Amino acid sequence: MSVTLQALGLDESMADALRSLPDDVVPGRVSRVDKGLATVLTERGPVRATWSGGLLTAVANDPQAGPCTGDWAVLRFWSDDRITLESVLPRRTAIVRAEVGGSSRGQVLAANVDVIAIVVGLVPEPNIVRIERFLALAWESGARPVVVLTKSDLVSDADGLAEDVAMAAPGADVLVCSAQTGDGLEAVRALLDGNATVALLGSSGAGKSSLVNALAGVELLDVQEIREDGKGRHTSVRRELIVLPEGGVVIDTPGLRGIGLQESGEGLAAAFPDVTVLAASCRFKDCGHVTEPGCAVQAALEDGSLPYRRYDSWVKLQREAAYMARRSDARLRSEARKEWARDTKAYRRDFKSRPK
Structure with missing residues (x-):
């Protein structure tokens, strides 16, 4: 069954991105992803595509670069009937x-x-x-x-x-x-x-x-x-x-047992706008909202305008987001050190192989 790209949810911003694609590729939207394969809906109908070499390299460097359900993708149809998913267009959300x-x-x-x-x-x-x-x-x-x-x-x-x-x-x-x-x-x-x-x-x-x-x-x-x-x-x-x-x-989507937050900053503030506004009114910018003087959050808890249950939920999610941010920073530093070591090793190898 073939459908138009508009019926697949194509909006104007993504349509602009598709117009810049070369003529020898076909756009589509990823319907589902299995190991190394994706079902992609196109105006020609649904197809099954494997990863291209370039996409495999991108995924090796960043797992989030791999296609997921809802992605807009670029496909290439080969003369031997192979279909490869060449790349994923930038995600709007x-x-x-x-x-x-x-x-x-x-x-x-x-x-x-x-x-x-x-x-x-x-x-x-x-x-x-x-x-x-x-x-x-x-x-x-x-x-x-x-x-x-x-x-x-x-x-x-x-x-x-x-x-x-x-x-x-x-x-x-x-x-x-x-x-x-x-x-x-x-x-x-x-x-x-x-x-x-x-x-x-x-x-x-x-x-x-x-x-x-x-x-x-x-x-x-x-x-x-x-x-x-x-x-x-x-x-x-x-x-x-x-x-x-x-x-x-x-x-x-399958039922989610775990809903771990990853460096949730804006999302956490938007989910708890009442607490966020209070926290911004505290006397000290680095207020921990526990025992500090002039804490607007603690004052709201005392007068009952902020429920303790909601405060406890906010504190727990704040701590989790901060923990994930620290872990992510540590991982990025580790990956940067590894990349530097690889580049240094490659440079030394190339330097030794130069003719004298």
Whole structure:
């Protein structure tokens, strides 16, 4: 099935980048990535492409340079029927989390996203602290975060729960819907207007696959029941870009257990604007917001205008982001030393081989 690039979510800025490409290459958008292979949607139809030599070199130097779901890519079709993914165009937005396992490197979950829908099931009751973590990740990406509360048909006080979530999500819309009854789906579908790209993030069992099926009007993805202990089962096993029949693009992602932040600065400030404003009002610029005199954050805690729960969440994420920043700086210094050592070794080898 072939589609236009506009139906794949092409915007004007990316269209300008594509116009500068040579005539012997074909643009497309990465739908999914496997080991060494990518499914790319083009106006010729979907194709499977392997990495080019230049891309392999780029990935060896920077793992984030590798293609991910949502990337706009440049393809080359060869006379022996091979198709290679030559390069990835600069990303307009990118959802990056810290790699699982404690690495200081980031993992790109999806790229060129307009809206990040943080999908949270109303059963069991939403975890506010986890939502705040997702919001920090989403704001950092450059895309617009929206919290989508699903399974409203299973609770009697969906609007009350939505108000609690909204208090922890300043600046982000909070939508309530049910994939089973269709209630609230029009507001979710409106996020896709103009062939926008919406990435779904959330824990397993939040209802992401059911939401995609409801938006598409057909059963595109498998769904599973929640376990008896209330925890979700993994339905999606990989990130995949899906073009919806009525317009718009959805990127479905597997349920995330770990949501590590990587040097989240602007994202954390945007997720906690209330605390950020208070912190800027402290008497001392380097205030630790614990026991310092003239601390506006502590004053807000004492008068009750800032909940302790939200303060604790902010402190934890601040410490995590600072830790990842230190680790990243250490890694960059180490890589720079290794590169210097390689260049020095190569120079000495070339110097010795020169004719006398």
